[in-house]
Amino acid sequence: xxxxxxxxxxxxxxxxxxxxxxxxxxxxxxxxxxxxxxxxxxxxxxxxxxxxxxxxxxxxxxxxxxxxxxxxxxxxxxxxxxxxxxxxxxxxxxxxxxxxxxxxxxxxxxxxxxxxxxxxxxxxxxxxxxxxxxxxxxxxxxxxxxxxxxxxxxxxxxxxxxxxxxxxxxxxxxxxxxxxxxxxxxxxxxxxxxxxxxxxxxxxxxxxxxxxxxxxxxxxxxxxxxxxxxxxxxxxxxxxxxxxxxxxxxxxxxxxxxxxxxxxxxxxxxxxxxxxxxxxxxxxxxxxxxxxxxxxx
Amino acid sequence: xxxxxxxxxxxxxxxxxxxxxxxxxxxxxxxxxxxxxxxxxxxxxxxxxxxxxxxxxxxxxxxxxxxxxxxxxxxxxxxxxxxxxxxxxxxxxxxxxxxxxxxxxxxxxxxxxxxxxxxxxxxxxxxxxxxxxxxxxxxxxxxxxxxxxxxxxxxxxxxxxxxxxxxxxxxxxxxxxxxxxxxxxxxxxxxxxxxxxxxxxxxxxxxxxxxxxxxxxxxxxxxxxxxxxxxxxxxxxxxxxxxxxxxxxxxxxxxxxxxxxxxxxxxxxxxxxxxxxxxxxxxxxxxxxxxxxxxxxxxxxxxxxxxxxxxxxxxxxxxxxxxxx
Numbered sequence: 001x002x003x004x005x006x007x008x009x010x011x012x013x014x015x016x017x018x019x020x021x022x023x024x025x026x027x028x029x030x031x032x033x034x035x036x037x038x039x040x041x042x043x044x045x046x047x048x049x050x051x052x053x054x055x056x057x058x059x060x061x062x063x064x065x066x067x068x069x070x071x072x073x074x075x076x077x078x079x080x081x082x083x084x085x086x087x088x089x090x091x092x093x094x095x096x097x098x099x100x101x102x103x104x105x106x107x108x109x110x111x112x113x114x115x116x117x118x119x120x121x122x123x124x125x126x127x128x129x130x131x132x133x134x135x136x137x138x139x140x141x142x143x144x145x146x147x148x149x150x151x152x153x154x155x156x157x158x159x160x161x162x163x164x165x166x167x168x169x170x171x172x173x174x175x176x177x178x179x180x181x182x183x184x185x186x187x188x189x190x191x192x193x194x195x196x197x198x199x200x201x202x203x204x205x206x207x208x209x210x211x212x213x214x215x216x217x218x219x220x221x222x223x224x225x226x227x228x229x230x231x232x233x234x235x236x237x238x239x240x241x242x243x244x245x246x247x248x249x250x251x252x253x254x255x256x257x258x259x260x261x262x263x264x265x266x267x268x269x270x271x272x273x274x275x276x277x278x279x280x281x282x283x284x285x286x287x288x289x290x291x292x293x294x295x296x297x
Numbered sequence: 298x299x300x301x302x303x304x305x306x307x308x309x310x311x312x313x314x315x316x317x318x319x320x321x322x323x324x325x326x327x328x329x330x331x332x333x334x335x336x337x338x339x340x341x342x343x344x345x346x347x348x349x350x351x352x353x354x355x356x357x358x359x360x361x362x363x364x365x366x367x368x369x370x371x372x373x374x375x376x377x378x379x380x381x382x383x384x385x386x387x388x389x390x391x392x393x394x395x396x397x398x399x400x401x402x403x404x405x406x407x408x409x410x411x412x413x414x415x416x417x418x419x420x421x422x423x424x425x426x427x428x429x430x431x432x433x434x435x436x437x438x439x440x441x442x443x444x445x446x447x448x449x450x451x452x453x454x455x456x457x458x459x460x461x462x463x464x465x466x467x468x469x470x471x472x473x474x475x476x477x478x479x480x481x482x483x484x485x486x487x488x489x490x491x492x493x494x495x496x497x498x499x500x501x502x503x504x505x506x507x508x509x510x511x512x513x514x515x516x517x518x519x520x521x522x523x524x525x526x527x528x529x530x531x532x533x534x535x536x537x538x539x540x541x542x543x544x545x546x547x548x549x550x551x552x553x554x555x556x557x558x559x560x561x562x563x564x565x566x567x568x569x570x571x572x573x574x575x576x577x578x579x580x581x582x583x584x585x586x587x588x589x590x591x592x593x594x595x596x597x598x599x600x601x602x603x604x605x606x607x608x609x610x611x612x613x614x615x616x617x618x619x620x621x622x
Contacts (some may be wrong), residue, residue: 029354029362036352077307077401080473109396113301124476132470151471166302170400194325201341202386209349233356238508241350245374248342255338
């Protein structure tokens with residue numbers, strides 16, 4: 001029988017068996033992209049189910065809900081002291097509880113931005129960015145001082161609290177509103193209909209294109225047994241991006257024909273089924289009241 | 298690069314939303330004129346494409362990976378005006394659904410990434426592509442467009458963040474929004490984008506756009522008129538406006554002559570005095586000798602500006618002619 005020479009790397013077993021198109025060391029870009037796509041699809045297709053619960057925010061008309069949340073966000077942007085922002089944040093947490101939104105899930109959504117912001121603003125506590133009254137002196141040498149200033153600490157606290165409050169507000173809206181309702185709510189704002197329609201279509205076709213991307217990455221992973229060179233990696237990725245571009249242009253033409261066949265002439269018409277009720281007005285009134293309070297301060 | 302909610306003061310957010318409004322309006326008008334009813338699906342798919350390529354990790358030398366913004370790619374494929382709308386849509390989806398960037402800062406993010414980026418990228422791409430370049434020059438031109446575009450975008454973001462302590466601090470010197478001054482934001486953004494994000498954008502843009510060139514050039518946006526025309530008009534306006542410099546008091550900082558330095562410092566450095574007369578220029582002080590009346594010196598300025606820019610354009614043109622490959 002003819003002797004078959006199996007290369008050494010093919011005999012290896014274990015987790016690091018397929019380097020998945022890694023260029024150089026570490027996890028390859030193909031693997032990273034597959035992970036990013038998977039977590040994206042999971043995030044979109046796996047709603048936490050808060051939109052259908054019978055909570056405070058869910059009972060408010062989506063338009064009024066969006067307007068109220070935006071007003072609260074402006075309020076958070078205007079507040080300047082630690083205490084008022086903590087009061088507002090508590091109000092947001094109360095709203096989340098009343099809307100039966102799990103606090104952990106809200107925190108999970110706000111956390112990445114908060115962690116990023118925390119490390120970003122940390123140096124601002126020191127006197128070389130924010131001079132002021134010293135709270136903790138780190139060292140003093142001749143005329144050179146390094147200390148944490150009271151103003152710096154307060155500045156950081158206000159900044160972090162504000163970012164946290166604003167991110168939580170937007171997350172709260174997105175968690176309590178289904179995607180179709182988000183776009184329907186946007187339609188009643190003074191934004192040209194062209195944009196809102198294109199926005200909802202964008203969202204829909206991201207899912208289609210991301211599927212094309214996922215398929216091509218999985219196919220590449222399945223066929224790859226050896227790390228790629230940088231040039232190969234670039235060439236392959238460029239060809240896939242080109243493919244997605246081609247698909248999107250083709251699809252745009254097809255969608256246009258389908259829309260024309262159904263009588264679309266460039267005017268966007270929408271079905272309006274929302275109706276503002278008493279409690280919606282109360283909610284908007286309440287958010288305006290809070291905003292006015294913040295302006296007064 | 299995506300500025301989150303709470304980083305910019307309400308004033309800054311408002312100003313940038315107001316700045317974006319006419320840009321969005323104009324973009325919608327231009328796109329409507331060019332594409333009619335086809336616009337909605339094309340813009341939506343363009344935005345979806347933008348969103349997807351922003352998600353991709355691109356391998357870079359050394360085994361690491363990074364993301365690109367893709368503003369230049371979209372501008373080359375859809376044209377700069379459609380790119381404004383597609384990128385704005387993609388940024389809105391990112392902000393609303395995925396918490397990447399903010400709602401109050403959407404105007405700012407769109408201004409940086411959906412306006413500055415595609416336009417800078419688009420025009421630099423066309424300057425680099427003037428004439429009929431070969432494959433190598435094309436690659437360099439596209440990479441350069443992506444590189445400069447992302448750096449200008451970063452500069453805009455750095456300025457927006459850096460002016461926050463100036464326009465919004467409490468009386469006791471406590472910063473209310475983004476706490477770092479321009480002297481911190483600009484170097485930090487410049488270094489990270491010149492060295493890291495810039496090369497990723499350059500590689501990503503060059504690899505995608507040159508691939509499209511090789512396979513199906515018809516997919517790229519074809520401008521109806523000469524794409525460099527607005528640049529020529531802009532240059533002409535700037536040349537005509539140069540006499541405004543005459544209104545400014547004093548000399549530009551650091552450009553003092555030895556007599557001026559003497560009046561500022563009390564003495565003139567010896568080396569400076571020795572080297573000053575080394576080169577007798579043709580038009581000292583951007584004017585012709587003897588043209589001293591305001592009208593004449595304004596003309597002198599315009600002529601100097603026109604002459605200076607023509608020399609630069611000529612050099613670039615000749616370089617393009619020589620480097621055909």
